Amino acid sequence: MAPLYLRTTMSQIVDVTTIIEAIQPELSGGKFASVVDRINPASPAQTADILERLPAAQQPVLFRLLPKDRASAVFDILSPKQQSGLIQGLRNREVSEIFAGLDPDDRALLLDELPASLATRLLTGLTGAQRRLTTDLLGYPKGSIGRRMSPQVVSTRATYTAADTLSRIQKRLGDAETIYTIPVVDNARRVVGIISLRQLLAADSHAVIADIMSKAEVASAYDSAEDAARICIELRLLALPIVDRECRLLGILTVDDAGRIIEHEDSVDSARQGGMEPLGRPYLSTPVLQLVRSRIVWLLVLAVGATLTVQVLSVFEATLEQVTVLALFVPLLIGTGGNTGNQAATTVTRAIALGDVHTSDLLRVLLRECAAGFTLGTLLGLIGALMTGAIFGAPIGLTIGLTLLAVCTVAASIGGIMPLIAKRLNVDPAVFSNPFITTFVDATGLIVYFLIAKAVLGI
Amino acid sequence: MAPLYLRTTMSQIVDVTTIIEAIQPELSGGKFASVVDRINPASPAQTADILERLPAAQQPVLFRLLPKDRASAVFDILSPKQQSGLIQGLRNREVSEIFAGLDPDDRALLLDELPASLATRLLTGLTGAQRRLTTDLLGYPKGSIGRRMSPQVVSTRATYTAADTLSRIQKRLGDAETIYTIPVVDNARRVVGIISLRQLLAADSHAVIADIMSKAEVASAYDSAEDAARICIELRLLALPIVDRECRLLGILTVDDAGRIIEHEDSVDSARQGGMEPLGRPYLSTPVLQLVRSRIVWLLVLAVGATLTVQVLSVFEATLEQVTVLALFVPLLIGTGGNTGNQAATTVTRAIALGDVHTSDLLRVLLRECAAGFTLGTLLGLIGALMTGAIFGAPIGLTIGLTLLAVCTVAASIGGIMPLIAKRLNVDPAVFSNPFITTFVDATGLIVYFLIAKAVLGI
Numbered sequence: 001m002a003p004l005y006l007r008t009t010m011s012q013i014v015d016v017t018t019i020i021e022a023i024q025p026e027l028s029g030g031k032f033a034s035v036v037d038r039i040n041p042a043s044p045a046q047t048a049d050i051l052e053r054l055p056a057a058q059q060p061v062l063f064r065l066l067p068k069d070r071a072s073a074v075f076d077i078l079s080p081k082q083q084s085g086l087i088q089g090l091r092n093r094e095v096s097e098i099f100a101g102l103d104p105d106d107r108a109l110l111l112d113e114l115p116a117s118l119a120t121r122l123l124t125g126l127t128g129a130q131r132r133l134t135t136d137l138l139g140y141p142k143g144s145i146g147r148r149m150s151p152q153v154v155s156t157r158a159t160y161t162a163a164d165t166l167s168r169i170q171k172r173l174g175d176a177e178t179i180y181t182i183p184v185v186d187n188a189r190r191v192v193g194i195i196s197l198r199q200l201l202a203a204d205s206h207a208v209i210a211d212i213m214s215k216a217e218v219a220s221a222y223d224s225a226e227d228a229a230r231i232c233i234e235l236r237l238l239a240l241p242i243v244d245r246e247c248r249l250l251g252i253l254t255v256d257d258a259g260r261i262i263e264h265e266d267s268v269d270s271a272r273q274g275g276m277e278p279l280g281r282p283y284l285s286t287p288v289l290q291l292v293r294s295r296i297v298w299l300l301v302l303a304v305g306a307t308l309t310v311q312v313l314s315v316f317e318a319t320l321e322q323v324t325v326l327a328l329f330v331p332l333l334i335g336t337g338g339n340t341g342n343q344a345a346t347t348v349t350r351a352i353a354l355g356d357v358h359t360s361d362l363l364r365v366l367l368r369e370c371a372a373g374f375t376l377g378t379l380l381g382l383i384g385a386l387m388t389g390a391i392f393g394a395p396i397g398l399t400i401g402l403t404l405l406a407v408c409t410v411a412a413s414i415g416g417i418m419p420l421i422a423k424r425l426n427v428d429p430a431v432f433s434n435p436f437i438t439t440f441v442d443a444t445g446l447i448v449y450f451l452i453a454k455a456v457l458g459i
Numbered sequence: 460m461a462p463l464y465l466r467t468t469m470s471q472i473v474d475v476t477t478i479i480e481a482i483q484p485e486l487s488g489g490k491f492a493s494v495v496d497r498i499n500p501a502s503p504a505q506t507a508d509i510l511e512r513l514p515a516a517q518q519p520v521l522f523r524l525l526p527k528d529r530a531s532a533v534f535d536i537l538s539p540k541q542q543s544g545l546i547q548g549l550r551n552r553e554v555s556e557i558f559a560g561l562d563p564d565d566r567a568l569l570l571d572e573l574p575a576s577l578a579t580r581l582l583t584g585l586t587g588a589q590r591r592l593t594t595d596l597l598g599y600p601k602g603s604i605g606r607r608m609s610p611q612v613v614s615t616r617a618t619y620t621a622a623d624t625l626s627r628i629q630k631r632l633g634d635a636e637t638i639y640t641i642p643v644v645d646n647a648r649r650v651v652g653i654i655s656l657r658q659l660l661a662a663d664s665h666a667v668i669a670d671i672m673s674k675a676e677v678a679s680a681y682d683s684a685e686d687a688a689r690i691c692i693e694l695r696l697l698a699l700p701i702v703d704r705e706c707r708l709l710g711i712l713t714v715d716d717a718g719r720i721i722e723h724e725d726s727v728d729s730a731r732q733g734g735m736e737p738l739g740r741p742y743l744s745t746p747v748l749q750l751v752r753s754r755i756v757w758l759l760v761l762a763v764g765a766t767l768t769v770q771v772l773s774v775f776e777a778t779l780e781q782v783t784v785l786a787l788f789v790p791l792l793i794g795t796g797g798n799t800g801n802q803a804a805t806t807v808t809r810a811i812a813l814g815d816v817h818t819s820d821l822l823r824v825l826l827r828e829c830a831a832g833f834t835l836g837t838l839l840g841l842i843g844a845l846m847t848g849a850i851f852g853a854p855i856g857l858t859i860g861l862t863l864l865a866v867c868t869v870a871a872s873i874g875g876i877m878p879l880i881a882k883r884l885n886v887d888p889a890v891f892s893n894p895f896i897t898t899f900v901d902a903t904g905l906i907v908y909f910l911i912a913k914a915v916l917g918i
Contacts, residue, residue, distance in 0.1 A: 017817075043674060043676060045676055045694050052815070076695065077694060077695070169660075170660065173660055173661045179656075179657055180697075197638075197639070197656065198632055198638055201629060201632055201638075202633075215502060217502060217504055230722070231504070232718075233715065233719060234536060234719075235536060236535065236715045236716075238697075238715065255697075255715050256692065256696070257695075258718060259692035259717060259718040259721065260693075262718065262721065262722060263813075266721075266725040267809055267813070270809045271805065271806070273729065273733070274802050274804070274806070275798055275805075279806070282810070282813070283806060283807065283810035283815045283824075284815060284827075288827055288830045288831050288834070289834075291827065292831050292835055292838075295802045295831070295835060296838060299799065299802070299839060300842075302794065302798050303795050303842075303843070306791040306795065309791055310787045310788060313786060313789075313790070314787055317783060317784070324776060324779050324786075325776070327779055327783075328769045328772040329769060330772075330789055331769075331789060331790070331793055331905070332762065332766065332768055332769055334794075335768070335897065335901065336761070336762050339757075339758055343734055343735050343754045343757075346729060346732065346734075347733070348742065350726055350729045351741070351742035351743075356511070356741040356742050356743060357742050357743060360476065364743065368743075368750065371747045372747050372750045375747070376751055376755060379751075379755060380759070380762060383759075383762075384762070439794070442794065
């Protein structure tokens with residue numbers, strides 16, 4: 001009986017960590033037989049985990065030690081960035097074999113990550129039909145679902161019977177991306193419905209497809225991969241047919257690929273929300289210098305943006321010298337403004353990603369965020385005014401209270417509409433999101449603060 | 460022939476927006492026949508979109524106008540929070556009918572959102588078998604996959620043939636959660652392998668399951684729902700068997716449910732990363748006061764935390780009065796520290812969510828982030844020292860440069876390990892993440908700044 005791999009979180013941590021620690025010296029010492037023994041009981045998922053956590057130089061060494069079928073299962077689990085890194089440490093013949101064994105959509109994804117010369121060489125190594133399947137996908141724009149769909153789709157006709165369709169499926173068991181969701185097409189290959197294998201098995205074998213099929217939701221090959229993936233997940237579809245502008249069937253997006261697309265997009269959004277470029281590979285196998293590279297550009301941009309606050313403060317330097325106590329509240333005020341702006345930006349960025357908000361909703365969003373910011377500002381302003389007033393006197397308390405009210409209102413409004421403006425300018429909303437808004441809100445917040453202070457304190 | 464709904468992003472925006480604007484006055488004016496006409500051509504997905512964007516009071520009115528099968532398709536697409544809101548506007552009899560029509564796992568999820576009295580009444584309205592299926596799920600802890608799995612699973616035995624298994628599947632077409640992935644169990648119901656419907660169809664009908672099945676990856680019912688869902692997606696499984704501590708089959712997690720779990724968890728992480736509680740419903744249908752409620756607690760906590768900066772600054776008030784120019788750089792320095800800390804925290808929080816980093820990696824993470832922070836600090840510090848030195852003189856330049864170096868190193872280190880500490884304390888890493896770290900880094904950054912300034916400037 002096949003051994004079982006209980007992948008509870010605890011057991012996985014223990015196993016994988018122990019194996020990694022044991023095999024690292026063995027890999028460098030050339031004790032390959034012992035490595036093979038240790039790796040043998042691991043499932044493909046665990047093997048991929050182990051591989052990912054090894055230093056880059058050891059990854060091809062371990063990969064080469066795997067039996068052929070396990071190697072290709074492990075390769076499938078890796079992200080395109082990792083696949084690309086791994087491939088560059090393998091021999092030409094090994095690479096060509098792995099490449100030919102991939103699905104056309106995975107192949108297209110990997111090609112995007114490879115140096116052009118290697119990509120060309122690999123493409124020429126394919127058979128004509130395989131090459132055509134892959135280059136067709138590469139014809140669609142980056143980020144579109146056309147690049148991520150599988151062209152290997154089984155379809156049926158509305159006029160066929162259930163039995164006809166089942167025998168069509170039977171012939172495509174080996175190569176079709178999915179046999180569980182079958183698009184129904186007309187003479188011109190236009191999608192007119194969809195039928196599941198479950199419906200087919202439940203139907204009478206003479207039943208005509210037109211009578212038992214369901215309405216189809218489809219996506220255009222030019223739609224963004226993220227939008228198509230979210231539709232697939234939210235509508236709980238096992239697969240979504242992908243069509244051209246005339247609604248002719250081109251390929252299919254399966255829900256497991258949709259899940260991977262969303263996981264990737266959410267990683268990108270999370271990185272951008274934190275003011276970074278995404279890593280595209282597991283944290284522990286990313287070299288420190290690459291961590292630095294993913295962060296330095298945004299840090300520099302933000303630091304340059306922050307010199308604005310130095311300039312604003314130097315304009316009010318005389319006021320500061322007169323009433324030094326004003327300086328004490330600067331971090332609190334701009335911090336609160338930044339937090340309020342971030343909250344609004346994060347909410348709206350996520351709502352855009354989920355398709356809940358479109359660029360045409362700009363005015364509605366502005367009004368909602370302005371109202372939310374005003375309410376938050378009133379609450380915080382009252383508390384702030386009372387607390388500061390009690391310690392530093394009423395004029396300072398009034399200044400702080402009014403500033404909090406103004407800053408929260410402005411920050412929420414700006415934070416709310418910035419992602420929509422970014423989206424309209426075809427920039428990733430998450431890029432414009434939090435860190436950029438913080439810088440902007442910091443500068444305006446300081447101006448508002450000192451203007452209110454001058455008015456209230458009469459200086 | 461069934462009409463087709465081309466769900467490209469553009470067409471969807473136009474349709475849905477137009478319909479919403481048209482039906483809102485009609486719903487309030489009681490012109491229901493006209494509403495039905497407008498809603499009729501929309502697919503369930505579009506109808507759900509329209510419903511979500513209506514004011515809460517109009518949602519039950521529209522829902523009641525839908526034909527029965529469309530109503531249940533639309534209900535399935537809504538999130539549990541929205542379902543709960545909708546249900547509270549419907550009549551008892553309508554609610555009982557919808558509730559009985561749900562899958563056991565969706566029912567368990569909805570019950571969590573409902574007031575206890577309504578939940579009890581709905582449970583009592585079910586048949587005995589249906590009630591048992593649901594209450595079994597409710598026995599598992601919140602957030603565990605045991606609550607989210609489907610108990611309606613078709614299994615087979617290693618000793619059965621392919622034909623036996625196919626006929627078992629045929630009998631469960633109506634109620635099984637999935638018929639495409641079949642766990643293989645032994646006499647004690649322990650999972651010993653897995654077989655896909657595709658493998659079954661490709662096999663000889665007399666083939667014994669033990670010879671054609673694959674190794675199974677499984678998850679324990681007590682594992683977190685997020686971990687199980689990510690395993691399902693990352694290993695490209697169509698379904699993941701869920702087992703008890705003795706590895707006996709309890710239920711199954713399908714990839715479409717896994718996708719929804721991940722989308723939800725990523726929404727929660729995104730909200731927490733931005734310093735908020737998640738909304739759990741579409742942005743535009745969330746009342747403004749609820750936006751305020753999701754944000755005010757964290758804003759207050761952060762503002763109270765920020766009073767620490769006021770205290771730190773008041774300790775150094777004498778220094779500030781002596782050298783007012785030091786105040787100019789406060790926002791720049793703490794902003795850069797906050798950004799560096801956020802970058803580290805965001806990276807590590809995401810790596811934890813993806814299972815790339817475990818709490819046992821604390822030391823590795825600390826060393827990596829310390830190195831990354833030091834490198835970033837050296838780069839920024841050099842640039843900062845040169846620029847500030849040129850304008851404000853060498854001593855101020857040196858102060859700024861050294862402070863940036865120190866602050867970046869500390870911020871990245873703290874930002875990197877905080878999510879791991881949170882995870883070990885069983886707190887959501889994203890809660891501890893950015894806003895909390897900003898506050899902490901602000902205070903320590905200011906102390907470092909003034910200590911360096913006093914040493915360099917000799918005051």
